[in-house]
Amino acid sequence: MWDYTDKVKDHFLNPRNVGEIEHPDGIGEVGSLACGDALRLTFKLDEKKRIQDVKFKTFGCASAIASSSALTEIVKGMTLDVAEKVSNQDIANYLGGLPEEKMHCSVMGREALESAIANYRGQKVTKEDFEIVCKCFGVTDREIIKAIRENDLKTVEQVTYYTKAGGGCAHCHPKIEVLIEQVRKEMEKEKPLAKPERKKLTNIQKVKLIEETLGREIAPALKADGGDIDLIDIEGNKVYVALRGKCSFCHSSEVTLKQYVETKLREFVSEDIEVEEARP
Amino acid sequence: MRTVYVDNNATTRVAPEVLEAMMPYFSDYYGNPSSMHFFGGQVAKQVNEAREKVADLLGAEPSEIVFTSCGTESDNAAILGTLDSYPEKRHLITTRVEHPAVGNVSTYLSRKGYHVTELSVDREGRLDLDELRESFSDQTALVSTMYANNETGVIFPIEKIGEIVKEKGIPFHTDAVQTVGKIPINLKKSTIDMLSLSGHKLHSPKGIGVLYIRKGTKFSPFLIGGHQEKGRRGGTENVPYIIGLGKACELAKNHLEDENTRVKALRDYLEQKILEKIPNTLVNGDPVHRLPNTVSVSFEYVEGESILLLLSDLGICASSGSACTSGSLEPSHVLRAMGVPFTAAHGSIRFSLSIYNTKEEMDYIIGHLPPIIQRLRDISPFWYDYLKSQGKKSS
Numbered sequence: 204m205w206d207y208t209d210k211v212k213d214h215f216l217n218p219r220n221v222g223e224i225e226h227p228d229g230i231g232e233v234g235s236l237a238c239g240d241a242l243r244l245t246f247k248l249d250e251k252k253r254i255q256d257v258k259f260k261t262f263g264c265a266s267a268i269a270s271s272s273a274l275t276e277i278v279k280g281m282t283l284d285v286a287e288k289v290s291n292q293d294i295a296n297y298l299g300g301l302p303e304e305k306m307h308c309s310v311m312g313r314e315a316l317e318s319a320i321a322n323y324r325g326q327k328v329t330k331e332d333f334e335i336v337c338k339c340f341g342v343t344d345r346e347i348i349k350a351i352r353e354n355d356l357k358t359v360e361q362v363t364y365y366t367k368a369g370g371g372c373a374h375c376h377p378k379i380e381v382l383i384e385q386v387r388k389e390m391e392k393e394k395p396l397a398k399p400e401r402k403k404l405t406n407i408q409k410v411k412l413i414e415e416t417l418g419r420e421i422a423p424a425l426k427a428d429g430g431d432i433d434l435i436d437i438e439g440n441k442v443y444v445a446l447r448g449k450c451s452f453c454h455s456s457e458v459t460l461k462q463y464v465e466t467k468l469r470e471f472v473s474e475d476i477e478v479e480e481a482r483p
Numbered sequence: 484m485r486t487v488y489v490d491n492n493a494t495t496r497v498a499p500e501v502l503e504a505m506m507p508y509f510s511d512y513y514g515n516p517s518s519m520h521f522f523g524g525q526v527a528k529q530v531n532e533a534r535e536k537v538a539d540l541l542g543a544e545p546s547e548i549v550f551t552s553c554g555t556e557s558d559n560a561a562i563l564g565t566l567d568s569y570p571e572k573r574h575l576i577t578t579r580v581e582h583p584a585v586g587n588v589s590t591y592l593s594r595k596g597y598h599v600t601e602l603s604v605d606r607e608g609r610l611d612l613d614e615l616r617e618s619f620s621d622q623t624a625l626v627s628t629m630y631a632n633n634e635t636g637v638i639f640p641i642e643k644i645g646e647i648v649k650e651k652g653i654p655f656h657t658d659a660v661q662t663v664g665k666i667p668i669n670l671k672k673s674t675i676d677m678l679s680l681s682g683h684k685l686h687s688p689k690g691i692g693v694l695y696i697r698k699g700t701k702f703s704p705f706l707i708g709g710h711q712e713k714g715r716r717g718g719t720e721n722v723p724y725i726i727g728l729g730k731a732c733e734l735a736k737n738h739l740e741d742e743n744t745r746v747k748a749l750r751d752y753l754e755q756k757i758l759e760k761i762p763n764t765l766v767n768g769d770p771v772h773r774l775p776n777t778v779s780v781s782f783e784y785v786e787g788e789s790i791l792l793l794l795s796d797l798g799i800c801a802s803s804g805s806a807c808t809s810g811s812l813e814p815s816h817v818l819r820a821m822g823v824p825f826t827a828a829h830g831s832i833r834f835s836l837s838i839y840n841t842k843e844e845m846d847y848i849i850g851h852l853p854p855i856i857q858r859l860r861d862i863s864p865f866w867y868d869y870l871k872s873q874g875k876k877s878s
Contacts, residue, residue, distance in 0.1 A: 223867065236784075239813075240786065260862055262865050265788055370813070
């Protein structure tokens with residue numbers, strides 16, 4: 204029997220947001236009957252372009268259903284720019300972790316979201332644009348590379364756990380090995396020089412922490428002066444915000460951003476955060 | 484929470500009579516059957532009586548019974564022990580639907596340079612005997628096919644297979660782990676040379692098995708050691724478990740009729756009600772040549788692990804041939820070999836009954852299964868598509 208967390212069991216037994224939105228703004232479909240799991244995600248945006256409603260239908264095991272349910276809970280209320288940063292680790296963390304063999308369920312969630320957002324934006328991501336590495340499960344090099352990067356994968360077995368690639372006839376194992384070596388070399392080069400770091404945050408944890416800090420530590424002070432602040436986007440360590448109310452015409456807004464907002468975010472979230480004003 | 488145990492092809496409850504028979508051999512009669520003194524001698528006598536009971540269930544001679552540690556050991560010993568006896572022959576014939584205790588030995592042998600023929604099965608899980616006839620070569624050392632399939636319960640025409648094999652003068656082994664105790668076997672009038680069984684599938688504990696080796700069959704020991712089991716399997720006898728298996732075989736002989744009437748009727752009732760109450764459901768495997776206790780059903784457009792966990796939540800213990808339950812990514816090799824379509828292969832559930840099951844338990848399952856399948860279908864995108872294609876409205 205799998206060692207599922209209580210959160211996984213809860214989201215499997217009481218899945219949130221099951222269904223299909225009629226006339227959705229975006230729809231994403233991944234997986235197939237043959238592969239043993241599939242997910243159809245639909246969402247609708249509100250006038251502020253935030254995800255107002257999101258629903259899923261999933262064919263698959265308990266962890267696939269729980270991952271889909273978790274995904275919908277995570278992205279509700281997010282703008283698409285924020286939602287597209289949700290990683291499979293965020294989904295797994297939300298559930299208190301998944302057995303490693305089942306991590307592909309969280310990846311399926313992330314892929315469905317990506318595909319739904321692309322659908323909304325009118326982009327078409329087709330498998331034909333990439334090389335299919337695993338023919339048994341139709342997994343492309345792009346998907347494998349992304350999984351290696353996001354999850355710091357080291358072995359073919361892990362790649363199989365996360366993407367299913369290599370889980371059938373095993374003929375693609377040498378190709379996967381080459382991909383792992385390539386990607387890990389690139390990752391090694393990109394590594395910044397060692398510096399003291401606090402607990403590594405996942406994207407979603409970071410987004411949440413920034414939101415919380417803005418709401419709890421920063422906005423009240425600005426409101427007291429008749430202003431306000433909105434989070435617009437987050438790109439790596441760059442946080443784009445818009446100052447509202449009185450703050451938007453204030454001459455010292457630049458100073459407010461750098462000395463007040465940035466300092467607070469560095470204190471509560473991460474030392475390398477940079478705050479920029481979002482240009483309309 | 485109540486427990487409704489319908490996973491008896493995985494393992495069975497130890498019969499209370501078996502446990503009772505075993506207990507004194509842990510505490511009072513701990514002698515070594517090989518010892519010269521009376522204290523060991525009395526144990527040796529009981530071990531031989533147990534051997535007679537096993538032989539009696541199989542219609543074999545007591546001297547043809549070799550006690551092992553499990554079904555897997557019996558299978559390994561039969562295959563590797565035979566190949567060792569015919570070192571010049573490098574070909575093995577088996578099937579695509581074997582238990583891993585045989586299937587993975589084949590894979591291992593292929594890597595070692597042996598030639599292995601795996602016979603295919605049809606949509607109902609049946610062998611094509613003409614394919615067997617065409618598979619022999621002068622290199623063939625052994626034919627090993629299971630007696631009945633653990634997942635579907637499909638019974639192979641074992642005597643017909645044996646006749647074909649015997650015409651060629653080649654030894655014939657069968658993995659009968661799922662068969663012994665469920666249908667009558669008489670090895671006196673059989674073409675079987677070697678047969679594997681496992682104690683825990685017939686209400687004795689885990690950790691005891693038997694390899695039947697017909698008198699005159701060439702065999703090299705797999706476990707090399709002392710003179711035990713007439714030199715065919717080294718290692719001090721696992722006395723309490725041997726006594727337990729003897730008792731279990733005695734009980735099994737008495738229960739064979741119950742197994743093939745009452746248990747079979749319960750299985751048929753369960754199967755019929757499931758098919759009646761749940762649409763888009765099919766039974767896997769030959770419905771006629773099938774163990775009386777087993778049914779494998781596939782529910783289209785849903786996945787097996789999810790079904791099992793929802794059943795488990797209600798205390799119902801079954802198993803599945805779906806990919807996700809095993810940690811592998813593909814559905815069971817048995818269902819794939821049979822060509823069960825993917826719409827159904829991932830949603831297969833096996834119910835396997837025993838003499839301890841009751842009609843009330845079947846009704847409990849029948850009452851709870853339809854809403855479980857409906858609930859998962861309501862979440863499944865394929866069910867929705869299917870209904871749309873049928874012009875029906877999703878519920």
